[in-house]
Amino acid sequence: MSTTDDLELIERAKRGNVEAYEELVRRYQHDARRTAAVIVGVSLADDAAQEAFVRAFGFLHRFRSGSPFRPWLLAVVANVARNQSRSTRRWTRAVRAPGERGISATHAPSAEDEALARRREGTVRAALDTLPIRYRDVVACRYVLDLSEAETAQVLGIARGTVKSRLSRALDRLERQLDREVHHA
Amino acid sequence: MPESNSRLLVESELRAFSHELDAALEPLDLSSAVTRRLEESSARIRPRERVRRRRLVAALAATLAVAATLAIPPARAAVTNFLEVGAVRVHEAPPPGGRATAGPLRLGELTALDAARARMAAVVPAARGLGSPDEVWFDGTAGGVTSLVYRAGRGLPAAKNTDGIRLLVQEFTGDGSGFLHKYLTNGSHAQQVAVGPYDSVFITGGDHFLAYDAATGEGVTADGRLVGNALIFQREGLTIRIEGDLPLARMVSIGASLR
Numbered sequence: 001m002s003t004t005d006d007l008e009l010i011e012r013a014k015r016g017n018v019e020a021y022e023e024l025v026r027r028y029q030h031d032a033r034r035t036a037a038v039i040v041g042v043s044l045a046d047d048a049a050q051e052a053f054v055r056a057f058g059f060l061h062r063f064r065s066g067s068p069f070r071p072w073l074l075a076v077v078a079n080v081a082r083n084q085s086r087s088t089r090r091w092t093r094a095v096r097a098p099g100e101r102g103i104s105a106t107h108a109p110s111a112e113d114e115a116l117a118r119r120r121e122g123t124v125r126a127a128l129d130t131l132p133i134r135y136r137d138v139v140a141c142r143y144v145l146d147l148s149e150a151e152t153a154q155v156l157g158i159a160r161g162t163v164k165s166r167l168s169r170a171l172d173r174l175e176r177q178l179d180r181e182v183h184h185a
Numbered sequence: 186m187p188e189s190n191s192r193l194l195v196e197s198e199l200r201a202f203s204h205e206l207d208a209a210l211e212p213l214d215l216s217s218a219v220t221r222r223l224e225e226s227s228a229r230i231r232p233r234e235r236v237r238r239r240r241l242v243a244a245l246a247a248t249l250a251v252a253a254t255l256a257i258p259p260a261r262a263a264v265t266n267f268l269e270v271g272a273v274r275v276h277e278a279p280p281p282g283g284r285a286t287a288g289p290l291r292l293g294e295l296t297a298l299d300a301a302r303a304r305m306a307a308v309v310p311a312a313r314g315l316g317s318p319d320e321v322w323f324d325g326t327a328g329g330v331t332s333l334v335y336r337a338g339r340g341l342p343a344a345k346n347t348d349g350i351r352l353l354v355q356e357f358t359g360d361g362s363g364f365l366h367k368y369l370t371n372g373s374h375a376q377q378v379a380v381g382p383y384d385s386v387f388i389t390g391g392d393h394f395l396a397y398d399a400a401t402g403e404g405v406t407a408d409g410r411l412v413g414n415a416l417i418f419q420r421e422g423l424t425i426r427i428e429g430d431l432p433l434a435r436m437v438s439i440g441a442s443l444r
Contacts, residue, residue: 021223022219026214026216029215046213050222144206146203154325159294159323171196
């Protein structure tokens with residue numbers, strides 16, 4: 001799907017064409033639902049994404065023609081989801097609890113390997129939960145939502161350099177936590 | 186375990202979340218539901234309404250500009266409900282709910298002028314005696330906001346409710362419809378003036394209430410703050426807001442010196 005198509009749809013939607021906007025919803029709903037899911041959890045993600053699409057339609061006049069639509073939309077989704085999230089839910093729990101799945105392996109793991117893998121996995125998740133939200137959001141954007149550095153900057157409203165530095169610090173922390181855990185195992 | 190292996194494991198685990206999300210989200214098409222809601226709420230005509238409203242406001246502003254100055258008395262039974270200047274909307278009314286309490290100043294992240302200029306076409310006052318800003322802040326929301334902070338010195342009087350800031354110059358990009366709201370409270374009034382070739386609004390005479398839209402414009406946030414004198418104008422794609430306890434002439438001079 002070309003960017004030009006998006007631009008045409010956006011311009012039509014800005015003029016009040018709901019059918020054009022419906023096509024944009026179809027194109028970006030997957031990303032929107034994923035973004036909402038990392039903030040409010042899977043069970044509430046669809047409601048949040050739907051609400052965000054409705055609100056984004058009303059904000060379309062603020063969207064600058066020619067700029068990337070995806071990060072703009074996901075910023076709306078993230079804001080709506082955050083507002084809907086009344087608890088301090090941790091996004092690592094949005095999908096499953098630690099230890100429910102083993103780390104994928106290229107060979108049949110032994111019982112000891114599986115136990116160690118579960119321990120490491122649980123450690124990463126536990127460490128994620130202790131990260132400050134500003135770090136966790138960057139990690140979620142880059143690794144879970146697979147956003148580019150520039151998109152992450154736009155969605156979170158921070159500079160690209162800040163994305164880099166926060167991601168680096170977050171990974172360092174996770175790595176150190178994992179090392180400590182493994183050495184003590 | 187070598188450090189690189191730890192990093193790989195961490196990254197592998199993080200990417201695993203992404204796949205789990207896909208698996209956890211049931212296939213669903215939101216488009217019909219969104220369309221239905223838009224039609225039910227009549228939201229489909231909002232963009233057109235906004236265009237009409239903005240044209241009306243532009244026409245009103247042009248009419249007002251014919252006069253050299255226009256004083257808008259406080260608490261007047263308004264002919265107009267608001268006046269838009271770039272990214273700022275001045276409401277001739279108290280804030281929603283009547284709340285008017287000092288809240289936090291939101292500037293984004295501390296940065297350097299060059300870094301801010303890499304993100305937007307920020308300008309800096311060249312007014313005599315002002316010097317360079319003590320701090321430069323950048324907020325990437327709503328198209329980008331650069332804030333120049335001047336603290337003590339340079340003959341700047343202390344201003345209230347500004348966290349020790351004596352002069353604040355904020356520059357907003359974007360199409361700027363209502364990113365900032367100013368609510369005139371008792372005693373404050375708006376005066377239309379010129380900053381070089383640009384129409385401007387100077388707010389003085391009492392506290393007025395500043396409220397921010399959320400990052401992507403989803404309504405006015407709950408908290409705002411009371412500010413003193415403010416000069417607002419739009420130039421070359423930027424909305425400029427100068428805040429401080431300075432007389433009109435000094436603020437206009439600073440505004441006109443932006444380079």
